[in-house]
Amino acid sequence: MTDTVRIFDTTLRDGEQSPGVALSTQEKLAIAEQLARLGVDYLEAGFPQASPGDFEAVSRIAENIKGPTITALARCNRQDIEQAARALEKADKARIHVFIATSPIHMQAKLRMTPEQVLERIDQMVRVARMYVDDVEFSCEDATRSQVEFLVQAGRLAVDAGATTLNFPDTVGYTTPREYFQLITHLRKAIADPRITLSVHCHDDLGLAVANSLSGIEAGCRQVEVAINGIGERAGNASLEEVVMTLTARQDQYHVQHHIKTQEIYRASQLVSQLTGMPVQPNKAIVGKNAFRHESGIHQDGMLKDRSTYEILTPEAVGWGMTKLVLGKHSGRHALRQRLEELGLHATPSQIDQIQQRVKTLGELKSDINDQDLEAIWQEEVGQVRRSRNTELVHWQVSTGSHNRPVAYVSVRVGQEIREDSGSGDGPVHALFQAFARALSLDHVQLTSYHLAPISPGEAGLASVRVEIHGYDCETRGQAADSDVMKATAVALHEALAYLFERVQNVVA
Template structure:
């Protein structure tokens, strides 16, 4: 019988650390349910001690998820571990993931602790975590730059203290596959009680080697990979779940293990994460990119028509790409709408919420002929945002763009219940619109990113706009969708502004003081 490769998804925790990718409670629940449909083994839902919002989100995910284990991150501090234990108390299956840095540079300059003190702290953290759950994971942060003898010492100690998973992170994405795989093999051989724990890896993608390093570790005996949907994560991101899973599935001749992932949910989950975070998937991205199974070369097309296997090593249908899907339109009824939303993992707790969503769907159907699942995801994201963000709302927008004339925009906003109007000129109607909004709100924020993507095909497609703002060191992401790209731009800017006005900052677990 083949070994089980455990898939540990950290999209909701490490993935959220991407600048601008912060998710609210409801968005985390939607992604968690999608991950559960994907049959992810462990969902790292957040860092409960970081803020009250993070605590509530981890607790909400714990309540919403039934099959996957829910994990909370905690530094090797009693307060962090207790907070994680409280947030996970309602989970059917829970895990506490505690960590402390083990490299000489981190111990000396960041922790200001001796190696003996670090071992003592790590052991105490694992023992405290065991008060809340039997499933405890320990990570020696910056393991790639740690001394191997010290790694062996601290790992042996935490396994003896009750750690059931040992995660070796390539924190700065510096490792190379042969060396990283060999290190995992040596640790498993050198540590006397290594057989009492599952070895895991968490690789960053700074050199584009996160997936390669993860797979090299699997070949050397690691049986858990920590990864994210679309490779989302801070800096260059993490190992992409879809690439790890499909590499193992496709190359069963090489890997002595397999996952329990429902691969047909990969593409839907990818689209959901992209929609919520505002991080579009590049067209040539492996597995989930729009061109992943496209063939333009005549030679390739001829080969695929004769036999798919000539140029395709996977079936598009196996990862969730399919042309056979129900397309909704303005004549579709409430039951078809509810059924399609349920297939996308979206359930309406109240009839009022369903009625509002159905009304929005009908309005959209009057603007475009066919409604695809990407349109529905955007529709729900917008509904959730508007139900929470009442401080700033777009009431009306008028723009003028004549050849040879300076573009102008007039906006009417409702700010804390009061209507306000402003006009502005710009280099284009979008520029004029955003300047008019800013003149009313005076946020003082810097625009770091303005990006437009077509949600589906056709000239009547909705445009999805991503806006990234920075103020006082805080970075937020705003999303807006509409068949009119100027309106979508205004919605995205207001979405981001509302987050600046109403959201508290969040600690970053790797830079917070220990």
């Protein structure tokens, strides 16, 4: 096999657009390092024009990540393209990814442009992008609801202007595998230029993103755009792990190869899940906790006789069986620093001291600290942006029982002032929420989401708590991890409510 499918990862761009996800630059760098270790060919680092934070993240990734081609997204306008070029200045290998909508509904309702104006914009802006980089990808947004011959026109025009990759996205997850195969087959023949690569980008609104992506590959596309755990807008993108492992397990059907180091898949999945706060469902293909578990007696009997009776992939192939350095309460800074570096998690000497203290404390409760524990501790101490700078959680306490209404007491330092209050509720979480809200004088707030997820197994294992709070025309979130679930809850609630408190104080000031 000499035919290779390039893996274009958009976890940090389209994936981060998942509702409720907001990664810090440090968290994006950690994920980018793991994606490089995974072996993706293209790493779409973000949309620089979207915000200063996105620009900074793309710039830092371009400067620090080696291996993949670093890609930045831009609409078909000069300002977007120039901002993308600036963000990519320090990349070893750079690509600008420009896009514009080509479906009638998008051109009429969103762009307010005629087809002729869209074609003119494509020609102009692809040429502008080529002034900055040699590698330009052009995407026809909502391609699967576009008129086929208009796609041909747009594609030919983009190639003549200098595009090296043409992407035909199923932006709203509308198409079906047979339809998509026929569309890509037609476009491949109609455009027929050996200089360019055709690409697919599929969304999962009907649950067909992976199937459609594979159909595009069958039709001749040699780039596929995917995201770890399938995260992304609405129902998400095609899942990297599912596409890659299908190509791996069914080479007899697809006859292509890829550059992914599949043993890194599971760790990439866990890191993205932890840092985004989006848990992986247990029955998720390839990376769900039940993917390689067998409970049925018939299945267990078959597995004992021959694993291949019920396993078409081995857990070791995707990294479930990796040997890990064991950390515990006796581990030194050198071992801790080494493991953090292996995980692609950077920390300053003072931050390592904080992490080591957390590791030692957790080590008193459990015999070994696994990667998931360490990643959760790193995120809390280093990765996430501490949005509250003027408030500090001093003390919390919850009292509950089968015959008592839960009551919570909290003490919070605001500047030089100590604020104390209590609250009661239907459960200990509700009581803590009420106590914090009262202590910070927040009257119009609502706890809209509370998510508790185990990070590592065992009675002393870490658990992650993520809360979302609405109030004062703002949505905010807090996240914390601890072996004590209520402590993690208190820290997460304080983080979210303290941010709202400071927002209100700034408005008043």
